[in-house]
Amino acid sequence: MGGGGGYVTAAGGRGGGRYPPLSALVVCAIAAFSAVIVLAVLHSAYDAAVSRTRTLLGHNLEPTPWHVFPHAVGRPPARAALRCAPSVACLPPISRPPKPKPNSSSSGSGPRECPAYFAAIHRDLAPWRRRAAGKRGGVTRAVVEAARRRASMRVTVSGGGRRLHVDLYYACVQSRALFTVWGLLQLMRRYPGRVPDVDLMFDCMDRPAVNRTEQQDSTPPPPPLFRYCTTRDHFDIPFPDWSFWGWTETNIEPWDRQFASIKAGAKATNKWQDRVPTAYWRGNPDVASPLRMALLGCNDTNLWRAEIMRQNWDEEAKSGYTHSKLSTQCTHRYKIYAEGFAWSVSLKYILSCGSMALLIDPQYQDFFSRGLEPKVNYWPVSAAGMCESIKDAVDWGNANPAEAEQVGARGQRLMEDLRMDAVYDYMLHLLTEYAKLMDYRPAPPPTAQVACEGSLLCLADEKQRRFLEESVAEPAVDEPCVLPPPPPE
Ligand SMILES: *[C@@H]1O[C@H](CO)[C@@H](O)[C@H](O)[C@H]1NC(C)=O
Ligand SMILES: *[C@@H]1O[C@H](CO)[C@@H](O)[C@H](O)[C@H]1NC(C)=O
Numbered sequence: 001m002g003g004g005g006g007y008v009t010a011a012g013g014r015g016g017g018r019y020p021p022l023s024a025l026v027v028c029a030i031a032a033f034s035a036v037i038v039l040a041v042l043h044s045a046y047d048a049a050v051s052r053t054r055t056l057l058g059h060n061l062e063p064t065p066w067h068v069f070p071h072a073v074g075r076p077p078a079r080a081a082l083r084c085a086p087s088v089a090c091l092p093p094i095s096r097p098p099k100p101k102p103n104s105s106s107s108g109s110g111p112r113e114c115p116a117y118f119a120a121i122h123r124d125l126a127p128w129r130r131r132a133a134g135k136r137g138g139v140t141r142a143v144v145e146a147a148r149r150r151a152s153m154r155v156t157v158s159g160g161g162r163r164l165h166v167d168l169y170y171a172c173v174q175s176r177a178l179f180t181v182w183g184l185l186q187l188m189r190r191y192p193g194r195v196p197d198v199d200l201m202f203d204c205m206d207r208p209a210v211n212r213t214e215q216q217d218s219t220p221p222p223p224p225l226f227r228y229c230t231t232r233d234h235f236d237i238p239f240p241d242w243s244f245w246g247w248t249e250t251n252i253e254p255w256d257r258q259f260a261s262i263k264a265g266a267k268a269t270n271k272w273q274d275r276v277p278t279a280y281w282r283g284n285p286d287v288a289s290p291l292r293m294a295l296l297g298c299n300d301t302n303l304w305r306a307e308i309m310r311q312n313w314d315e316e317a318k319s320g321y322t323h324s325k326l327s328t329q330c331t332h333r334y335k336i337y338a339e340g341f342a343w344s345v346s347l348k349y350i351l352s353c354g355s356m357a358l359l360i361d362p363q364y365q366d367f368f369s370r371g372l373e374p375k376v377n378y379w380p381v382s383a384a385g386m387c388e389s390i391k392d393a394v395d396w397g398n399a400n401p402a403e404a405e406q407v408g409a410r411g412q413r414l415m416e417d418l419r420m421d422a423v424y425d426y427m428l429h430l431l432t433e434y435a436k437l438m439d440y441r442p443a444p445p446p447t448a449q450v451a452c453e454g455s456l457l458c459l460a461d462e463k464q465r466r467f468l469e470e471s472v473a474e475p476a477v478d479e480p481c482v483l484p485p486p487p488p489e
C-alpha cells in the first residue's frame with residue numbers, strides 16, 4: 001500500500017526534493033521487506049508441506065538403506081503430491097448389496113480346488129503357527145513391530161475388510177508402491193467385505209531379508225515380512241508383485257491383458273515346430289547380476305545354440321517400446337530365464353510363449369514359481385557350465401521335439417491357470433491364513449494414511465492412470481478356489 005503514494009507526495013515537496021525523503025524510503029523498504037518475508041513464509045510453508053507429504057510415489061521419502069536406487073525417476077511433481085496426499089478425502093466405501101447366492105444347480109461345477117502350489121501358503125506361515133502349548137507363537141504386535149526395521153511400508157486393513165491404510169517409511173523404486181497398494185484395493189473390490197482385517201509389514205525391494213538359519217528356533221518367532229519373493233533360506237512371505245497390475249516403466253500391461261497378447265502373438269508367429277531351433281534371451285544384464293553377465297558369454301548360435309540380446313529400457317522408452325513388445329518375442333523354440341538382482345517378473349512372460357523355458361538354477365521363488373516342476377513345465381539349466389548346459393538342453397529338445405513342445409505347452413498352461421482370478425484368490429487365502437495367526441486387533445497407526453482408488457488415481461501420471469484403470473477388478477461371482485490342506489510333515 002504505502003510505498004508508491006509516499007514517494008509521489010514526497011517528490012512534490014520541498015526544494016531539494018528530487019529524491020524521496022528518508023522516511024518514505026524506510027516505509028518503502030519495510031513494505032518490500034515484508035513482501036519478501038510473506039513470500040519466504042509462504043515458500044517455507046510450501047516446502048514444509050511438501051517435505052511432510054509422503055506419497056506412494058515416494059515423494060520426499062528416502063530410498064531404503066538396504067537397497068538404494070536413483071531417486072528422481074518416478075517422483076511426482078510436488079504439486080501432485082500436495083494435491084493428493086495425505087489430505088485427499090477417501091469416501092467411505094460404498095456398501096454393496098450382498099451377492100446373490102451362487103446357484104449351485106446352474107453353476108454346476110461345485111467348489112474348485114486351487115492350484116497345488118497354493119499349499120505353499122501353509123509353509124510360508126509355518127513359523128507363526130502356534131506350536132506346543134505354552135510356547136508363544138503367532139503374529140503378535142511385537143513381531144510385526146520388529147519387521148518394521150526392514151519394511152518400506154505398513155499396510156493395515158480394518159473395518160471388516162473395507163478400509164486400507166498405508167504407513168510409508170521409505171520410497172519404493174519406480175511405481176511399485178502405487179501398483180502394489182492398488183492391487184490390494186482391487187482385492188477388496190473383488191471380494192467386498194471378505195478381505196480379513198490385517199496389519200502387515202511390506203518391503204517392496206528385491207531381496208529377501210529374514211534369514212532362516214538365524215531365526216530357525218527363535219522365540220519369539222521371526223518378524224513377518226511380506227515382499228515379492230523369498231528363497232529356501234529365508235522366512236520372507238511372497239506376495240504377488242506389482243507387475244500383475246502393470247509396469248509402466250517398461251510398458252508391460254496388466255497381466256490378463258499381457259498374457260492374452262503374448263499367447264495370441266505366439267500363435268500368430270509360429271507353430272512350435274517352425275520356431276527358430278535355438279534358445280533366446282532378451283533383457284537387461286546391467287542389474288548387478290553375475291549370472292546375466294555370464295550369460296552374455298553364451299551368445300553364439302553355432303557354438304552354444306543361444307542368442308542373447310541386450311535390452312536398453314531408456315532407448316526403448318524413447319522409441320516407443322517398438323522392440324520390446326513381449327508378444328513378438330515368441331519366435332524361438334527355447335526361451336531362457338535368468339534371475340536378475342533377485343527374482344525377475346519376466347518369468348511369467350517367458351512361460352507364456354509356449355516355448356520350452358530354460359531356467360538357469362533359480363535361487364528365488366515368487367508365489368507361483370512353486371508350481372514349477374523340472375522337465376515337466378520347464379527345463380533346468382545349471383549355472384555352472386551354463387553355456388554347455390544350454391546347448392545340451394537345445395540339442396535334447398531338437399532331438400525330441402514332441403516332448404520339448406509338451407514341456408513348453410505345460411509351462412504356458414501354468415500361466416493360463418494363473419489369471420488374475422487366481423492371483424486374487426492367492427492374496428485372499430494368504431491374508432486369511434495370516435489373519436488367523438494374528439493375536440491382536442488390527443488398527444492403523446496414527447501416522448498412516450487412508451488409501452482408496454481416488455487417492456491413487458490422483459497421484460498417478462497419465463500412463464499409470466491408464467494401467468490402473470485397465471486393471472480394475474470385477475466383484476467375484478464365484479466362491480474363491482478351495483485352499484489345499486497343509487502337506488503332511
Ligand atoms: C437356480 O436354478 C434353478 C434351476 O435351473 C432356477 O429354477 C432358479 O430360478 C435359479 N435361481 C436363481 C436365483 O437364479
Ligand atoms: C544366514 O545366516 C547364516 C549365519 O549367520 C549365514 O551363514 C548365512 O549365509 C545366511 N544366509 C543368507 C541367505 O544370507
Ligand SMILES: *[C@@H]1O[C@H](CO)[C@@H](O)[C@H](O)[C@H]1NC(C)=O
Pocket residue numbers: 296299307308309310
Ligand atoms: C549377440 O550376438 C548377436 C549376433 O552376433 C548380436 O547382434 C548381439 O548384439 C549380441 N548380443 C550382445 C548382448 O552382445
